[in-house]
Amino acid sequence: MPHTTHANARLTPAGRLALARCVVEDGWPLRRAAERFQTSVATAQRWASRYRTHGAAAMGDRSSRPHRSPRRTPARRERRVVKLRLIKRWGPARIAGHLHMEASTVHRILTRYRMPRLSCTDRATGLAVRRYERARPGELVHVDVKKLGNIPDGGGHRAVGRYAGVRNKQATTAARKHGSPVIGHGYLHTAIDDRTRLAYTEILTDEKKETATAFWARAGAYFASVGIAVERVLTDNGSCYKSRMWREALARAQITHKRTRPYRPQTNGKVERFHRTLAEEWAYARPYRSEAERREAFPGWLHHYNHHRFHTAIGGPPATRVPNLSGQYS
Known part of the structure; x- marks a missing residue:
């Protein structure tokens, strides 16, 4: 087994071998060998006996596991x-x-x-999740949309309770559906680089093909500004990503488009995990009193994520993997 001697041990395997040879081959008394190697007589005798029986191969550490465990679980x-x-x-x-x-x-x-x-296994199959990471920035960019309900003026039910939240909804908008107030949603379009985890996100009004295509034009320009040349884009099978407009926009930029397997969001897991982090640390991190207040806090949070927040998967912020993120070399 590998050598695992603790830091305060008197003898390493090489020292044990030297001690044993002094006793066995050179005829030293055990007491003299123990004094020379600053250990006990019993220890000197043990290593000398092992050397006589098994030779130099016996100078390593033995397993401390017992030969029998009668109380072990059947x-x-x-x-x-x-x-x-x-x-x-x-x-x-x-x-x-x-x-x-x-x-x-x-x-x-x-x-x-x-x-x-369990956190490292696939829920559908129970098998260990196969994790991957691309070798260079821009080799693969994950793109997805997250839908968030807007917050009424005065705060929603998370901030002021359900009764007051409904009243704030009624006061915020005149739109009704089946008698209930409708304040709409915000659509977070996100592009995140697989290698660096650098994220670009915008809060838009819908997830139509025109909106998604225009978002990608701005996202692609952002990645290009920091020196990341996008080669492939991975999306789910949403209608906006299956449209001809989206396909032609990527083709013009000579970018390969890949789609995930249907009903398999784990394939696009990096952007899914980013959206979960975004929800925990920004969208629902504190009781916002209006949608405008929440959106005002978003640019600062996104900057913190890209430049300062420690990312456990890459051992630091995404900025540590992007050489020209601040633009000082352009």
Whole structure:
């Protein structure tokens, strides 16, 4: 097994071998060898005995695992734990409750069998998620739209409660549908680079093909301004992305268009995860009193995301992977 001696150990494998050879081959007394290598007589005797029996290969660390574990969970029960994890996709606590076991025991079994965490598995299949990252900026850009309900003047139900939120809706707009006030939605069009995670987002009024195509023209210009040449674009199968206008806009820029498999948003997961982060850290991060207040806070949050927010997947902000993000070399 690999050498795992702790930092305060007197002897490394090379030191053990030298000690053993002094005793076995040179005939040193155990006490003299122990004093020379600053260890105990018992330790010197142990390494000398191992050297006599197994030679130099025995100077490494041995496993501390016992030869027998009479109280270990039976193999049949371990198989039941693994089966429940694969079929039901339950966590350790729920499996433990179902089998009347300790959650810590179930966790050790799952670890022993190298079962991936639920957060790292595909919900549909239960298999480990295959993560990827492109080799260079611009090789692939993820594009998607997120729909957010507008906030009425005075605050919505998240800020002031459901009753007051409905009253604010009624006061904000005269539009009605089936007797209920309609204040509309904002559509966040996002383009995010696969390699750098650099994001460009605009809040627009709809997700029609004209709107999506015009957004991409501005997004492409933004990426070009920071030195990122877009080669491919990945979208879902929304109508705006299947339109001829969208296809021709990408063709004119010599960009390859890829679409995800139907009902498989995980393929476009980087932009989906960005939208989740956006919702948690900006859209619903605090009780805004109006839609204008929320939108006013968005440019600052997006700048923070691109330049300062630590991204765990890349080990720093997206700006650390974009050489000319600030434009000082243009």
